[in-house]
Amino acid sequence: MPKPLLITQDLNSYYGDFQALYNVNVQVMKDEVVAIIGANGAGKTTLLKSIAGLIGNRPDQITFKDAVIGSTRPDKIAKNGIALVPEGRQLFPSLSVEENLLIGGQLNRPGPWSLHRVFDIFPILKERRNQASTELSGGQQQMVALGRALMANPDLLLLDEISLGLAPVIIKSIYEALPDIIGNGISAVIVEQDISRALAVSHRAYCFQEGRVSLEGKSREMSRIDISRAYFGV
Amino acid sequence: MDWINAIVQGVLLGGLYALFAAGLSLIFGVMRLVNIAHGDLIILGAYLGLTTTSILGIHPLMSLVVVMPLMALLGYCLQRGILNSTLGDDLLPPLLVTFGLSVILQNSLLELYSADPQKLNAGIIETASIEVGSLAIGILPILMFFTAISIVAGLQFIFYRTALGRAFRAVSDNQDVAQLMGLNKRHIFGLAMALSLAVTAVAGIFLGIRTSFDPSVGGGRLIFGFEAVIIGGLGNLWGTLIGGIILGVAQNIGAQINPGWQLLSGHIAFLIILVIKPKGLFPRISG
Numbered sequence: 001m002p003k004p005l006l007i008t009q010d011l012n013s014y015y016g017d018f019q020a021l022y023n024v025n026v027q028v029m030k031d032e033v034v035a036i037i038g039a040n041g042a043g044k045t046t047l048l049k050s051i052a053g054l055i056g057n058r059p060d061q062i063t064f065k066d067a068v069i070g071s072t073r074p075d076k077i078a079k080n081g082i083a084l085v086p087e088g089r090q091l092f093p094s095l096s097v098e099e100n101l102l103i104g105g106q107l108n109r110p111g112p113w114s115l116h117r118v119f120d121i122f123p124i125l126k127e128r129r130n131q132a133s134t135e136l137s138g139g140q141q142q143m144v145a146l147g148r149a150l151m152a153n154p155d156l157l158l159l160d161e162i163s164l165g166l167a168p169v170i171i172k173s174i175y176e177a178l179p180d181i182i183g184n185g186i187s188a189v190i191v192e193q194d195i196s197r198a199l200a201v202s203h204r205a206y207c208f209q210e211g212r213v214s215l216e217g218k219s220r221e222m223s224r225i226d227i228s229r230a231y232f233g234v
Numbered sequence: 235m236d237w238i239n240a241i242v243q244g245v246l247l248g249g250l251y252a253l254f255a256a257g258l259s260l261i262f263g264v265m266r267l268v269n270i271a272h273g274d275l276i277i278l279g280a281y282l283g284l285t286t287t288s289i290l291g292i293h294p295l296m297s298l299v300v301v302m303p304l305m306a307l308l309g310y311c312l313q314r315g316i317l318n319s320t321l322g323d324d325l326l327p328p329l330l331v332t333f334g335l336s337v338i339l340q341n342s343l344l345e346l347y348s349a350d351p352q353k354l355n356a357g358i359i360e361t362a363s364i365e366v367g368s369l370a371i372g373i374l375p376i377l378m379f380f381t382a383i384s385i386v387a388g389l390q391f392i393f394y395r396t397a398l399g400r401a402f403r404a405v406s407d408n409q410d411v412a413q414l415m416g417l418n419k420r421h422i423f424g425l426a427m428a429l430s431l432a433v434t435a436v437a438g439i440f441l442g443i444r445t446s447f448d449p450s451v452g453g454g455r456l457i458f459g460f461e462a463v464i465i466g467g468l469g470n471l472w473g474t475l476i477g478g479i480i481l482g483v484a485q486n487i488g489a490q491i492n493p494g495w496q497l498l499s500g501h502i503a504f505l506i507i508l509v510i511k512p513k514g515l516f517p518r519i520s521g
Contacts, residue, residue, distance in 0.1 A: 054410055078416035086414070092407040095400060103404050106397060107416040152416065 005030045005187050006051065006156055007063040011070075013043075013050045020046040022211045028156065028187050035198035035219060036191045038208030039231060044191040045087055047208070048158045051189070052084040053077040064156070079107055083154035087161045087191075089145040091133040097144055098129040104148030111153025112184060118147035121177055139170035146174070150181060157181070157188045163197070175201065195227060209233050236490060239369055244486030246371070248462075248479030249379030250444065253437035254455050255462035255474045256385060257430035263469035263518075264402050264426040265321060270332040273456030274339040275431060279305055279438020280447050281343055284352055294354040294443055302435045309431030313424040321423070336452065343449035354442035378440050385433055386475045392429070393471070402426060461504040467514030476515065480507070 004027040013021040021043045028034050036044045049055045051062060053074035062070040069077055083104075091100050101115055119126035122143040128136060133144055142162055149157060163171040171194075178201055182188040192198035199205055199219040207215035207230040215222070215230030254276060261267050269275075279301055286297035316335075320327040362373040393399035404412040405422045413419055441447060441455065462481050466473030481500050488499020507515065 052414060054414070073418070074410070074413040075416045075418045078414055084414050086411060090408060090411045092404045092411070094403045094407050099400050102397075103400050103412075103415050103417075106401070148415070 002029065003066070004028060005032075005065060006189075008047070008051070009061055009063065011047070011050060011057060011061045013046050013055050013057055015046075015055070020211050021050070024208075024211075024213055026189075026206055026213070028189060030187055031183065031185065032204065033182055033188045033190065033202045035202035035205040036189060036208060037193070037195050037198050037205060037227070037231070038214075040193075041210075042208035043211040044208055045160055046211075048084060048160050048189065048191060051077075051156075052082055052158060054084075078152060079109075081109065081153075081155035082158065083149035083152045083156075084158040085145050085149045085160060085162060087164065089138075089141045091141055091144055091148070093132065093134045095133060096130050097125055097133055097136065100133050100144050101125075101147050101151050105151030105153075107152055109153040113150045113153050115151070118150060121180055122147060137170075138166050139174070142166060142170075142174060146177075146181070154186060157186050159188060159190045159192075161191055161193065163192065163194055171197075195231075207231055235368055237487075240486040240490040241483055242369060242371065243375065244483030245479050246375035246379045246482070247486065248475075248482030249375070249382035250437070250440055250478070251458045251462045251481050252382040252386065252475040252478030253378070253433065253440060254459035255466075255478055256382075256389060256471060257433045257437070258459045259463045259466075259469065259471055259474045260389060260433070261426055261430045262463070264406050265423050266325065267317065267321065267328045268325065268332070269430075270329060270456065271336040271339055271452075272332075272434065272459060273452030273454065274336045274343075275305070275434050275452075276438045276441060276455050276459075277343065277447055277449065277452040278339060279431075279435040280354065280442035281347055281352070281438075282435070283354055283439045283442055284347075287354060294356050294439055298436060298439055301439065302432045305431040305435040305438075306428040309427035309429075310424040312431075313427035314420060317427065318420045318423055340449050340452065347449065349448055349450070351446040351448045352442070353446040354439065356443040360443065374443065378444070381436065381440070382475060382478070385436065386471050389429070389433070389471050398425065458500075461500070464514050465504060465507050467517035469518040470514075470516045473514060473516035473518070 006028040008024055008026045011021050011024040012019060024047060036047060038044050046055065050057055053072055057070040059068045059070040064080060064082065095103065101118055124140055125143055125147065133141060136144065162174060175197060190198055190202060199222060202219045204217065205219045205222060206213050207227060209230060215226055258269060258272050261269060282301045282304060283294050283297045286300045287294050316331065317328060320331045359373050363370045364373065393402060401417050401422050404415065405417060405419050409419050458481060462477035463474050465480050466477030480503060484503030485496045485500040489496035
């Protein structure tokens with residue numbers, strides 16, 4: 001069996017004194033898409049922040065490409081090939097659309113993604129390249145956030161609630177673009193509240209409840225009853 | 235005619251104040267750090283110019299070739315060594331630490347150079363002037379003014395046209411997300427402080443050519459710098475230049491009315507603007 005790309009080993013994450021994750025074991029294989037589902041406050045975002053290095057942990061609790069990265073600085077983790085699309089998009093307001101994308105690519109990691117290719121899949125961004133990122137609609141901003149992460153040519157892409165606050169038609173178009181993005185040698189972890197969408201695009205899924213993994217398995221084999229039990233803990 | 239003269243001289247003096255202020259404005263914009271030691275660093279720049287000119291026997295303006303890189307290096311080391319660890323959600327630790335730095339700098343300069351006033355000798359350009367109508371305008375103030383404009387334009391170019399400026403703005407917007415892009419914020423902050431102190435070196439040399447200085451005069455320059463930054467609006471470099479000019483003009487008009495009112499009228503102009511527009515004339519950053 002090949003070694004996983006990413007492993008969390010009994011991950012315990014804290015915000016100050018508050019413990020947000022309890023002994024979380026998650027694995028992501030190469031070319032795999034993993035969905036993380038769960039209610040608000042279940043620890044999904046905390047997991048992604050821990051992986052990306054925004055929350056410091058014990059070094060050996062997270063392993064990426066055989067290197068322990070639990071307490072590594074976020075910029076070094078980015079260099080190593082993990083890119084996060086943060087919840088709420090978090091574009092840089094004083095940078096134009098194009099500058100937001102360029103700063104995503106400033107590490108110059110080799111790979112298929114370039115400004116040109118991002119403009120190919122999101123043509124509207126090319127039209128608006130010189131506008132301030134704050135002038136775009138929510139859906140367009142999400143495209144910039146996605147493009148910005150792709151510009152880093154990551155090996156592992158972390159997507160945090162990319163459908164949050166967007167109109168259903170926009171969500172649909174973004175999810176339709178996803179297969180072009182992942183599956184080109186990019187593995188992904190998708191955090192999503194929309195369970196059916198998350199299960200549809202992923203190979204495997206983990207359900208989180210109050211900071212613990214309450215269910216894991218192949219996305220296609222998860223039954224609704226198991227999920228609602230794991231989701232709500234009833 | 236005297237009034238026109240006062241205004242023209244004030245505008246040119248504003249260039250020097252803008253030089254005092256540009257470095258302050260830059261680091262506040264990038265990392266929200268208020269550098270209380272900025273005035274003393276200007277004076278340090280002047281003393282480094284003094285030492286360089288006396289050792290190498292070169293013109294004070296030529297000494298910038300040595301002093302600018304030295305100050306930039308000092309800035310980078312200061313930021314990486316001390317100031318980075320004071321930055322966080324609280325504005326107080328950097329204030330206290332730079333205040334302490336100010337005390338240390340003043341006393342070290344006193345120990346090394348004594349309290350005797352010093353001056354940089356720039357020769358003929360100190361007194362040379364050109365006639366415009368019935369006004370005599372000094373070459374040195376003109377040189378200072380256009381240097382200030384070039385430096386502000388240069389900083390503006392770095393900020394808005396280069397990858398380094400992009401990184402400055404990204405880190406200023408959101409430090410966490412900037413790090414996700416692979417930017418090491420500690421290094422970026424170091425570069426910002428290096429740039430700030432390189433500009434400070436220019437300010438220090440011009441100050442030393444224009445007036446005499448001793449280790450204790452940094453505080454006054456800091457006030458002028460702060461006032462120019464706040465009049466112009468936080469984080470706006472062209473605003474800082476205009477703030478410097480307003481301050482310079484107000485001081486010279488005050489001096490024209492009564493020689494004792496020079497500093498007072500500058501402060502009054504500052505307070506009036508603060509009352510009318512608390513965020514300055516052209517604010518770019520809130521809070």
